[in-house]
Amino acid sequence: MGANSATSSKAPMPPGMIMGPDGKPCKICTAFRNWRPGTTTGVEANEKGRTGGQKSTAAMMAALAAGSAVAAPLPRPDVPPPNCPPDVEQLGRATWTFLHTTAAYYPERPTPTQRANMLMLIRALPVLYPCTHCADDFGEDIKVNPPDVSGRVALSRWLCERHNQVNKKLRKDEFDCTKTDERWRDGPNDGSCD
Template identity: 40%
Template sequence: MSNTATSSSSATANKNEKLPPGVVLDKDGKPCRLCTSAASWRTMAKKASTASSSVAAGAVLASATPSSSSSSSSSSSTSNECPPDVEQLGRSTWTLLHSLTASYPTTASNEQQTDMRSFLGLFSKLYPCWVCADDFRSWMADPSGKNEPRLSSRAEFGQWMCEAHNAVNRKLGKKEFDCNFWEERWRTGWKDGRCD
């Protein structure tokens, strides 16, 4: 899911030249942490820190320097306690979505299909990275109908989700996953026993 943010981030960042490349703005025009990579966020924070410290008095700067260096040295130990960036959010989301397919019924009732269709619709509206959400919603609404969720069975839904994930991977220039193995990857574990 993540990561269509990178395709529009350059255009967004160009609107406000003070922002480094890769910083995506939310719909209110403020930097969106969930739509921006951690590296771009850190670059933006460093720029802001540098700008504010150049305005600060020498005594304030001197007293701030030790605390900022100690916080950066401890940041690696607390990085798991920070808000997610677009990549971490995306990886976690794909884990959730593929896990939903793995636990989906072998044959889904009409009610189960309706519930999942509703979930996917709401998910594509409420996903925290708005650029990613818009992209996923657009992908599902492809005029040809080829990307409409296939929900009659676990096998169909798993294949569809893998195709959705690969569509994002293609946009990001990442390697595609062989969808013939989605069930081993997300449900049963690999036949070679590495998940046992």
């Protein structure tokens, strides 16, 4: 280990970058827009990857205005390209969707085996979840607020409350826990999802 190692370990982390347990930047724990390996910012890397060294945005817009280019969606530097592994935000949304939907279809009167399986699923998250920062936080939360697997309504409410705890920490809006069935099982009353 040379002087560069000592210097780089003391260098400030870019905003939003999360360190993993190995002391290196954690890709799965960091939002794509904040991922800055090396000297290129996540935004710069995304722009390079999406444009492939082709036309600039101004040149593309001029071509579109002239009708000489096929309209394509503009690159979003905060979202990874579709073939990339998920970032922390995509993984979180997918995990919460899975958990809430599973709770929405959980039985009202679960058997002892169903209760045990649900508890195993919930308790496995802090052990197996790829984002160690998220996993540790969830593990601490379920120690303080043990899972309620007594039935569908109780489990849905418990998960909604856990999700809202995360939303508070992330300064996001909280979800109305009286609407869990509407969101993850039945759909809105207007029939727009039927």
